[in-house]
Amino acid sequence: MDTPSVSDITPDQQGKDNTSELLDELGVLMERSQGEFAFACGGFVTLPGQEEPGSQHGSGSTSSSETMASEKTSSRPITLRWDPDDSSTPASQCKLVFPLEPCTSENLARLTATMSPATFGFNGEDVYDETYRRALKLDPSQFSTDFCPYELGIIDIIAQILLPTTRVPDNNLTAVRAELYNLNIYAGPSGHFRAHVDTPRSNLQIGSLVVCLPATFEGGNLEVRHHGKTVVYDWTGSKGSQPAIQWAAFYSDCEHEVQKVQSGHRVTLTYNLYAMRGNGRLAECRTGIDYANLPLYKHVRALIVDESFMPSGGRLGFFTTHSYPHTSKSSFLPAALKGLDMAVWNVFFSLHCKVELRPVAHMDGRDFGQGYFDSLGDFFPFEPNAYINYMESLEDFNCVVECWSGQRGGYSDDLVWLNKSGHKEYQFSMSAYGNHSCTDTVYSSCAIIIKIPPYDERKSYVKDESD
Ligand SMILES: O=C(O)CCC(=O)C(=O)O
Numbered sequence: 001m002d003t004p005s006v007s008d009i010t011p012d013q014q015g016k017d018n019t020s021e022l023l024d025e026l027g028v029l030m031e032r033s034q035g036e037f038a039f040a041c042g043g044f045v046t047l048p049g050q051e052e053p054g055s056q057h058g059s060g061s062t063s064s065s066e067t068m069a070s071e072k073t074s075s076r077p078i079t080l081r082w083d084p085d086d087s088s089t090p091a092s093q094c095k096l097v098f099p100l101e102p103c104t105s106e107n108l109a110r111l112t113a114t115m116s117p118a119t120f121g122f123n124g125e126d127v128y129d130e131t132y133r134r135a136l137k138l139d140p141s142q143f144s145t146d147f148c149p150y151e152l153g154i155i156d157i158i159a160q161i162l163l164p165t166t167r168v169p170d171n172n173l174t175a176v177r178a179e180l181y182n183l184n185i186y187a188g189p190s191g192h193f194r195a196h197v198d199t200p201r202s203n204l205q206i207g208s209l210v211v212c213l214p215a216t217f218e219g220g221n222l223e224v225r226h227h228g229k230t231v232v233y234d235w236t237g238s239k240g241s242q243p244a245i246q247w248a249a250f251y252s253d254c255e256h257e258v259q260k261v262q263s264g265h266r267v268t269l270t271y272n273l274y275a276m277r278g279n280g281r282l283a284e285c286r287t288g289i290d291y292a293n294l295p296l297y298k299h300v301r302a303l304i305v306d307e308s309f310m311p312s313g314g315r316l317g318f319f320t321t322h323s324y325p326h327t328s329k330s331s332f333l334p335a336a337l338k339g340l341d342m343a344v345w346n347v348f349f350s351l352h353c354k355v356e357l358r359p360v361a362h363m364d365g366r367d368f369g370q371g372y373f374d375s376l377g378d379f380f381p382f383e384p385n386a387y388i389n390y391m392e393s394l395e396d397f398n399c400v401v402e403c404w405s406g407q408r409g410g411y412s413d414d415l416v417w418l419n420k421s422g423h424k425e426y427q428f429s430m431s432a433y434g435n436h437s438c439t440d441t442v443y444s445s446c447a448i449i450i451k452i453p454p455y456d457e458r459k460s461y462v463k464d465e466s467d
């Protein structure tokens, strides 16, 4: 069945109705706003070099205007120790200090000999395939390091950029917890990891952090993609004349890849990032986004006070621009919304519109964002059931969707969609390709459904606000 389009709206015969044009403008603004919200951020921390003690700490976000944090910090040299294969190996031979000195190349060779080939998750299994990923890994139980992303402020920066504040009462996720996942080495001439999406480890996981320790290598750019945009992290160089620890963090649903390392060793620590009810440094002094200053807020407010916009009220639908886990009761939504999705939620919520998250089901092959909308689920989250446990393929998913929408779905003739679903390509691949095998968590499309009150009702709210 067809999705009602903006132009299908019946004009209110009682008065002037500019809804159609106004919604077209709002849709364009939302599309443009996408660029204002970062999906990845990165930075560096210098270490003391030969010439002067390090004193610089930078961070860049991927939003249209690059930002650099000005906090001045530098790191001490980073020590890495690991368990030897043979217990007679002296500790001094199982240790590296970054920036790497050329004289430690024997220890580096010993480390790579200890590490195992890195697998990736595919169809619920850990697979080793060098055409897809060529890298070495070491489990955190087998090494230790004095590198701490909290100490250098990296986690605070990530929380500021990737964890937008929410107006959801009693459910604020304001801090980020980083859990060390692996030590990896991508070595020349062919270390790489083809495009994939990391496997979420829990419903609270918001993303991944990759920290590149200072060592010499060529190539190995990390490319992170979301909504047709790509951010490239090139960690080959030092910062000015100083060696640096360089890092990038990105949302879980962003596709990313490590380009081929031509020579040298690209040594990284990877972390899983989880949203937390905060009690870190940021919890009491968040300087998160002030939604009232967003162009989107001003635009929507102008619509709400406009008598010719949806004079009798109505419902709008916005497909979330990020993917979210939906197979658990504890999906932590809407508190865990990201980027533009959180902005849309907050903007309409602040303007007294009822907002709710709803699952969207669709059949394979239909372009539901362009007029083949199938079914809007009744509630969110979608509870796990027997089908989900066996869901490893697109066919299985379609079966689940059909079952679910038959039982619980509802067509929604009165809904006007503000955007198209941008995440069809990611809905099913989450359980197929990842950095770790897992079938527990899958992503599905979800939408923010906004109830616009009739003008007569909403004008009193607006009046109250300006009094
Ligand atoms: O090393 C990197 O830059 C990214 C590694 C990665 O994608 C992973 O371990 O899942």
Ligand SMILES: [Fe+2]
Binding pocket: 196, 197, 198, 208, 256, 435
């Ligand atoms: Fe990854």
